[in-house]
Amino acid sequence: MFHAFDNHPPADRPPARAQWMATLARAPLSLLEPALGEHATCAPQWLRAPETGLMMVQGRAGGTGERFNLGEVTVTRCALRLSGVAHEDAAVGVAYVLGRSHRHAQLAAVADALLQDPARQDALDAQLLAPLRQHLARERVQRQARAQGSKVEFFTVAREAGGADGDEEESE
């Protein structure tokens, strides 16, 4: 998974928001659901109801090459306002998550809207984001450990000197 963004974040948007949106998008539902408590059950005011579609993922070979289209992924997105908040100052929660789970997109957007409120931010950060980050870190370590188990060391047997036909590049 990519952790660095291709472009620098725009100056008028706090980079923290991009980070928590990324965390929420990767969060498992089993952690999101209890952490949001009553906010998870309230019906939000939809700005854009959850919708599932395809999104083209682009990659760069080696991180520096030309962009190319890697393939399409299924993405569910939504945008909402929390209910019971006045229209003018209500923060808009937005979520883009991989997969087809409308519920996941909704909860991630609710959390995004809540986190934009400075009064709630610290409490939510401890209650929701910190366990999520721990969970994701643990998952990452486990995945790396699994991959580590199948690691193969490649090595090349040095050719004996006085080479055969294929050695032209080396000798010149």
Next chain:
Amino acid sequence: MNTTDLSTVGAGFSDLAIGSQAVFRAALEALSHPGRIVDLPHDAAVPAHGHAASAALLLALLDPDCKLWLSPSLATSDAAAWLRFHCGCVIVEDPSQAQFAWIAGDDEAPALDRFAQGSDTYPDQSATCVVDVPSLADGADVEGWTLRGPGIRTQTRLCVDGLPQERARKLIAQRAAQQAAFPRGVDLFLATEHQIVGLPRTTRIELEA
């Protein structure tokens, strides 16, 4: 990549399919009966600027392949962000590139021939203009515009209230000038807060003093 501030954006149709179909049905009726005033029911939280009926009409018609031209006061208002968010349409600076245009009541409208006219082979590649007007009235006894053409039995009367005489005269003169280029031309919608009138390119308009 420019981002829009979502905090001022209102919701679209509460049910996308039913909401946009109801508006499309109204637009169809308006275009097939030129000069008939058609109610435009919708439940979208339309932007503060511009007429509600125009906003709902464009919300139903536009999609990400559409290019939209907005008159200056609309282009800088919340209407631009609202349509971009819900429709994904592209907002263009040059009227000749646009497939749709929305002209607010107080703005100076560019001449109709500055919009895309289509070609003789593809007359559908022309622009559709939505013009905000203060109020509309129809009926035989009203003074105003006389409409003739396909979709009208003999003639019908339409009164566009509040549109400055000068602007109305210019609009009708530009329409008349386009008639010779048929099938090329521009289709018009006039919109108040809750109603629309369709004036397809086939409708001939005469202004009565």
